[in-house]
Ligand SMILES: Cc1cc2nc3c(=O)[nH]c(=O)nc-3n(C[C@H](O)[C@H](O)[C@H](O)COP(=O)(O)OP(=O)(O)OC[C@H]3O[C@@H](n4cnc5c(N)ncnc54)[C@H](O)[C@@H]3O)c2cc1C
């Protein structure tokens with residue numbers, strides 16, 4: 001039997017559904033589980049708070065897109081020693097709809113480190129290899145070809161080459177990418193294999209019923225077993241509540257994202273006894289440098305993020321090229337009035353490259369705002385992790401000047417807005433930089449329902465089985481016990497692929 005995707009306008013009245021497995025959240029984690037279980041013949045219901053988006057719904061204006069695709073209109077931030085913006089999508093496809101499609105496996109040393117520190121007996125590179133292979137095949141993960149790199153990505157390659165720094169085209173989940181640089185506002189070419197494009201349709205073809213604009217408010221349970229989920233539909237873009245629903249299920253998989261899943265567990269009395277639910281909140285704080293070249297870079301063309309360097313992973317950071325809607329990029333330009341106008345005009349000669357850092361000493365906690373499922377994010381950038389970010393800024397400056405940049409704009413408060421030589425940039429390495437001086441953002445979030453071999457120290461085991469109930473699972477980035485060193489989507493999908501097997505075994 002073919003399934004369906006039901007939207008808000010079709011949720012005319014309260015409803016009850018019954019299935020084998022209810023999956024909450026259609027991002028990278030949840031979509032993998034729904035697809036796998038539906039194709040294995042299980043009766044699956046997928047519940048997603050956001051609406052589906054079609055190519056004609058995407059707008060390239062950055063602020064308009066942010067308001068439509070992101071939670072809290074893109075204004076969500078951490079509270080602590082810096083206000084760091086963090087973006088989570090609210091859409092069928094979750095973060096995969098707005099992300100840059102970067103798919104990288106964590107280094108073997110990272111997975112080995114997890115195994116040792118968190119007592120994970122079967123989460124080594126060889127254990128996960130078949131799951132990585134399956135996801136990469138399903139999403140068409142391939143290295144970005146030069147034809148769609150565009151000059152701003154290739155300049156990064158050239159700068160790295162000149163310095164002898166290893167760099168490579170990024171492997172991404174795209175098919176026939178046109179290099180439009182629009183991944184963040186939604187891929188109008190439908191080249192990006194976000195989960196709403198690549199996996200949800202396969203789940204639906206295998207019979208899954210997808211309720212979009214359906215916000216789960218509670219996991220229902222009886223004793224040590226969960227019995228389903230309940231919630232209300234929500235009108236897209238405004239959040240107004242609609243019909244009530246209940247989905248009765250033999251197993252429940254929570255993949256609402258690591259800022260929502262722990263709050264659902266807490267509210268449902270299923271956080272478990274470890275005390276770890278909502279704790280161990282970690283980010284990859286990201287910093288970026290803009291470089292201005294003499295000749296136009298025509299930055300509007302090129303894969304959003306086409307090149308990266310893994311050469312500094314053991315020093316705690318990864319370097320990448322980056323692009324976004326010009327209006328969003330312009331936020332980081334200094335100056336006012338005429339000076340600002342002149343800086344805006346320089347965007348056509350610009351490239352932006354970023355670093356994401358594994359800040360494994362910087363932990364926080366997600367809690368619910370009183371009476372709601374909206375998260376409060378308490379998180380501090382530990383002073384011991386700061387040198388990672390300043391070294392990364394300095395390395396980016398070196399690559400820019402090696403690539404022939406005329407000037408760079410590092411975006412660090414208290415330092416010059418603009419640096420015209422490597423000598424001037426040296427201050428990035430030597431100046432005492434405080435957390436609040438950095439223009440950081442943190443879109444990689446994980447750790448809040450971490451897996452741990454010891455039930456007293458984690459929320460789930462390495463198969464995503466929650467310690468609090470026999471038939472309750474987690475399959476989002478909350479499972480990661482600490483930084484994966486690289487972008488988190490692929491490893492989360494590989495883990496979710498394995499979670500699906502564990503759910504099937506439990507039915
Ligand atoms: C701009 C940006 C660029 C990024 N680029 C990359 C990249 O290139 N590569 C990479 O590896 N990572 C990237 N990331 C991070 C990556 O997208 C996330 O790590 C990933 O999406 C997390 O997957 P998830 O399944 O854990 O959660 P999500 O993708 O957040 O999915 C959770 C889903 O659950 C839904 N949901 C939440 N609460 C409820 C509820 N109560 N009821 C029903 N549904 C609910 C949400 O609406 C959402 O759709 C990027 C992130 C951003 C924001």
Ligand code: SF4
Pocket residue numbers: 101174176177178179180181182183184186187188189190191192302303304
């Ligand atoms: S660069 Fe453009 S065409 Fe390629 S995946 Fe991103 S949005 Fe789609």
